[in-house]
Amino acid sequence: MLTLFGILIIGIGIVTLLTKPIFKNHRLLGWFTQRKSLRIILLGIVLSIVTGTLFYAEPGTAYAVQYPWGGQKAVFRQGIHTKMWGRLIPIQFELPIKYVIPNTNGELGEQSEYANGDAAKYWAFSDAVKARIATSVVISINTDGEAQFLSVADRNKTEQNLIRSRIIPNIDQSIKNTCKLMDAQDYISGQASDFDRYFKDQLENGMYVLEEYTESERREIIGDSTTVRTVVNKDSKQKRFRIKRIQGEPVREQGNSLKAYGLKVVQAVVTEIDWEETFDKRLQLQKEEVAQTQLEKQQAEREFYRAQKEKARGEAEKAAERARLEKEQIQKTIAAETEAKVAEFNLVKEKKQFEVEKFKAQSKKVAADAEAYQNAKLVNAGLTPQERAEWQYKTSVGVARELKELNLPQIFIEGGGDSQKTDANLLQSLIGAELAKKMMESNSK
Template identity: 80%
Template sequence: MITIFGIFIVLGGIATLFLRLFIKNNPTLNWFSTRKSIQIILVGAALSVISGMFFYAEPGTAYAVQYPWGGQKGVFRQGINTKMWGRLIPIQFELPIKYVIPNGEGEVGEQSKYANVDIAKYWAFSDAVKARIATSVVISINTEDEHQFLSVADRNKTERNLIRSRIIPNIDQAIKNTCKLMDAQDYISGQAADFDRYFKDQLENGMYQLEEFTLNQKPDVIGDSTTIRTVVNKEAKQKRFKIKVRNGEIIRERGNSLKAYGLTVIQAVVTEIDWEETFDKRLQLQKEEVAQTQLEKQQAEREFYRAQKEKAKGEANKAQERARLEKEQIQQTIEAETKAKVAEFNLVEERKKYEVAQFQAKTKKTLADAEAYQNAKLVSAGLTPQERAEWEYKTSVGVARELKELKLPQVYMEGSQKQGEGNLLQSLIGAEMAKNMVQKRE
């Protein structure tokens, strides 16, 4: 711009010199003296020279300066730099390239002079479903290696040519290869992240070499124990593509990489996909089916939890009843154990009473034996017949009275006796009668 302005100033100075030769007595032309005209020409020439010698480098832009004598240099800093009438090839540090889906009027929205914006193209997935794929890619140039930058600038001449002839073809090839690796159904079912990963990896490291393979689908068998029908899909054999791999390494296309131009992929993502109308209808049906399935699932879960609630309630009732029965059982057990203990104590008490009665009976028998022995001695000492008869009478009367008053144990157990030994009852009666007789005689 300064050069053109300087040229106009030079032409104006030359014009004033020639006009003064042909037009006389003109106040305006008389003001432009020969000296002033020459000064104007020199100022215009200086402006033209200055604009050819220097240029202003904008921030965020690298410049390849190619001199008329064949040399060149790279400028990566903003400010005023020399170009010495050389050619400038400006290239931005980062090159934004976007594919956008047009609106209903066919417009792509707001444009920017720093971004390359194009309308998104239709691409076919492996199941032949087509869609417009909007992408956002940011490419960075190499500002560290001046030689490589100058080589790229020299081979591509302009930034626009670099984008159109090098970068966009790589983007298109990466999208095409990635679409071949999956179905549209796979993309919407959770492989969108894989799509972005494959897309960026190919831009950074080179295009995949793909090989075709056939996916044989087994026919579905529908039926029960009596009837079986085989449903065969007409598209049972579907052509698919996969990445070629050798010795665990991915095989890529040679020479088809942005790295060869010193370009680095900063960003490569899919921002939007506009599916074809038929697939949109299929997606809508799937959404409705999924919504219905979710509703039925929720209803089934509700019934399940209701059944679990009833089951838990029944278990709680069972536990409560079990606790009640266990409490009753414990009470009955304690009562039974108490009765058993009482019976055991009673048995011990009766046994003690019996033992006491036995000892008392033995004591009385011993005393009776002693009294009988004494009486026998008295009798053997000599009684008159009259005294004997009187003694026998009194003895019988006393025996009768003693038998009446005699208190024997309620329980009596008789064991075996040796031959010649008398009955305990007889011994007791005899002892008591003998005792009474002795007392009366005294």
Template identity: 80%
Template sequence: MLTYLGIIMVIIGVTIFIIKPFFKESKLLHKFTRQRNIAMILIGLCMSVISGMFFYAEPGTAYAVQYPWGSQKAVVNQGINTKMWGRLIPIQFELPIKYVIPNKKNELGEQSKYANVDKAKYWAFSDAVKARIATSVVISINTADEDQFLSVADRNKTEKNLIRSRIIPNIDQSIKNTCKLMDAQDYISGQASDFDRYFKDQLENGMYVLEEFIATETRETIGDSTTVRTIPNKESKQKRFRIKYHNGEPVREKGNSLRGYGLTVVQAVVTEIDWEPEFDKRLQLQKEEVAQTQLEKQQAEREFYRAQKEIARGEAEKAAERARLEKEQIQKTIEAETKAKVAEFNLIEERKNYEVAQFKAKTQKTMADAQSYENAKLVNAGLTPQERAEWEYKTSVNVAKQLKDLKLPEIYIQDGGKSDKDANLLQSLIGADLAKKMMSQKTSKE
């Protein structure tokens, strides 16, 4: 601006010097004295020289300065710098490029003056569904390598030309390739992040080389797991594309990369997608169908779990009944075993009692035999009638007392093999009584 103003001042001053002799009577020209004309020319020259020698570098902008004598330099720091009437090519450090879906009034809305904004275009996915894709891309230039920056500025001349001829074509090609790699249904089913990843990778490292392939039909399970049907898919007969790989790495188109220009992709995302009306209708129907399917699935799962609950309740009742019966069985078994043990112990006790009673009986028998023998000896010795009467009295009292004290067992089991050797107690007492009577008769006869 100062350059143009200075040149105008110089032209006006020179013109006044030329035409003033021909208009001597003009009062206006008389106001421009010789000194004023010279001062105006000098000021104009200074203004044009100063503005041509220096420029102000704005922050966030790199400048390629091309001098008239052929050399050039890069200026990346803000402030006043020399340009010496050279040419300036300003390029921002980061170049925001946006595709925006216009509103109903066909307006793009409020945007920054530093961003390059265009209307979003329609792109076709692999299943032929079209949509306008709004993207936000930020490209960073390489200011660390001065030679590369100057080369990019020299080849593209202006920042706008760099964006239009280099960056936007790469963005469009990346979107086109990425749309070929997936269906619209795949995008809304969870592959949106893959779309962004493919989009950014192609922008930064180069476009993928795509190859056609025949899609195989997928088998879908209908009903329970034992009933499997193959659902024909007409879309599978269309052309499908996938990334071509070599040695595990994707094959890329040569010479079609922003990295070759020293540009780095800072951001590349899809901000919005406006599907065509036909797909919106189909998508709405699909959402309703999915909602209905989910509802039926939930109902089926509810019935299934209800049946499982009834089965579990029946199993629990059976287990409780089984436990109750097993408990009763165990109680009865324990009671029977207890009775058997008690009977066994009673039998052992009775046997011991019998053995004790038998031993006592034998003892009493032995004592009775000894007493009978003693009595017989005394009789044989010859007693006086008074002594014999006293002896008989004492003997009868003693025997009666022993019979009274004697307790015979209620049950007596006799061993047949020993009947001749061991007589029972009753026989012994009867024998003793007979012996006494015989001795009495013998004594009376004498």
């Protein structure tokens, strides 16, 4: 720009210098003198020399400088550099390239002056569904190798030519190949990340070599998971593509890679997809079906859990009743066992008490026998006349008292024969028995 301005100034100086003698009285040319015209020409020459030998390198831009005598150099640093009237080929360090889906008015919206934006194109997936795919790609040039950069700049001449003739065709081919590898239904069902991965890998490392194959139509499952009924047309075949591989590695097209130009893919993503109208309608129907299925599933789950709740409630009530009956049973069992143990304890107690009373009676009998034996021994041993008189007195008093207290039967039966002898024997027997009893009782006391 400054060089052209300098040439323009030189031209103005020459014109004023040549036309001044012809139009001497012209008012516009009156200000220009020969000296002023020469100064103008000199100024133009200086500007042309300065602008032709120097240039300013903007930040973030690499320059290839091609000299008139055939030499060239690469400039990667910003600032003022010499070009010696050479040709400049500026290329940004990073080249943003975007495919944008136009709005209803066909406009692409606001775009950066440093980005290359184009309208998104329609691409067909393997199931023939078409869609406009908006992408955002950032390509970085190689600023480490000067020779490779100069080769790319020399072969492509301008940055725009590099983008249009090298980069965009690779982007288009990558999108095309990636669309062939999947159905539109697969993309919306979770393979969007695979699309981005295939897209970037082909841009960076080269295009896949695709091979064609056919497969039977997918079986559509109708019904629940327990009873599977399928609908399939045996004669229906679908043409599909897959990546050709050798020993697990994908086969790529030779010479069709951005790496050959020292270009590196910094970013390659799909930002938006505008499906064709027929597929949008189908998606809407699918969404409605999915929503209806989800609703029915939720209702079925609700009924299932309600039944489970009622079943659980019944089990809980059954368990509570079982616990209550078991508690009553345990209480009755414990009460019966307690009663049995109490009766057993009472029986043992009665037995012990009987044995105690038995031993008491035996003790009394032994004591009485011992006393009687002692008394008999004393009598047999012989007493003094005074002791014998005292013993007879006590005995007679005791016998009289016992006879007084003696309770004889009021009625007795007489037998035939010797009645007087029988009466005497009976009376003696009764008196003797009663006296013996009283004696034993008094001795025991």
